[in-house]
Amino acid sequence: MLDKEHIIKAVRAAFEREPRINLHRYPVHIDFGDGVLTLEGEVEDIAAKKLGLELAIAVPGVSGIVDRLHVVPATRMGDGAILDAVRDALLQEPALQNCTIRVKRKGKEETVRESPVDPQGVIEVSVTDGVVLLDNHVTNLVQKRLAGVLAWWVPGSRDVINGMEVAPPEEDSDDQVTKAVRLALKRDPFVNVDRIRVSTRNSVVTLEGNAPTDTQKEMAEFDAWYVFGVDNVINKLEVR
Numbered sequence: 001m002l003d004k005e006h007i008i009k010a011v012r013a014a015f016e017r018e019p020r021i022n023l024h025r026y027p028v029h030i031d032f033g034d035g036v037l038t039l040e041g042e043v044e045d046i047a048a049k050k051l052g053l054e055l056a057i058a059v060p061g062v063s064g065i066v067d068r069l070h071v072v073p074a075t076r077m078g079d080g081a082i083l084d085a086v087r088d089a090l091l092q093e094p095a096l097q098n099c100t101i102r103v104k105r106k107g108k109e110e111t112v113r114e115s116p117v118d119p120q121g122v123i124e125v126s127v128t129d130g131v132v133l134l135d136n137h138v139t140n141l142v143q144k145r146l147a148g149v150l151a152w153w154v155p156g157s158r159d160v161i162n163g164m165e166v167a168p169p170e171e172d173s174d175d176q177v178t179k180a181v182r183l184a185l186k187r188d189p190f191v192n193v194d195r196i197r198v199s200t201r202n203s204v205v206t207l208e209g210n211a212p213t214d215t216q217k218e219m220a221e222f223d224a225w226y227v228f229g230v231d232n233v234i235n236k237l238e239v240r
Helices: 004-017 046-057 079-092 141-153 174-187 214-225
Strands: 028-033 036-043 064-071 100-105 108-113 121-128 131-138 159-162 196-201 204-211 232-235
Touching: 004 028, 004 046, 036 046, 046 064, 046 214, 046 232, 064 159, 079 100, 079 108, 079 121, 079 141, 121 141, 131 141, 141 159, 141 174, 174 196, 174 204, 174 214, 204 214, 214 232
Parallel strands: 036 064, 100 121, 131 159, 204 232
Antiparallel strands: 028 036, 100 108, 121 131, 196 204
């Protein structure tokens, strides 16, 4: 059994070797006890957060993780402004048009849209310290994943906890992930999904094809990172 110091050292060494994680600019507090590793701090982006979690759980002796890593937001926004932006994005999304939308603000819940015809779930949104919580249930995995991407797209979001259940339960697969990534790319007005091929294997998404600029190449990659269940993204897009 490795002791606490050895495990923390091993996790930190793994982070140091990963170029997407910059511990000098974005320090991460690491603690360990009873097999559970706690990671706390701000990281540069969603890629750094997800890679950090994957690297940490792979360290021998770590059986669980308490994830308190948050992403530095593109724009600092108050919780109320983030809540309004997520609410509006959910209301405008065609794939969620038959979902009831509720928001919880300062402990009070408000229904902003009730779906009386062909109901496809209830999405409850709350925001605390820039962290968006999506709760209740939807009827398929694509809806769950798309709602999460929409929440991540709000510039002030520091993290998105997608706690929604899928009812009735739906078996997940790499094909489901690919479908959700393609839909996210299609919804992004700055990305041309027709120029991108998406494939998924063991929760690792590969993007192939081309993008007109480095910025759009990066946007497509982050759209994939934002999808719930994606552990890594391999960006093979060529700029041309």
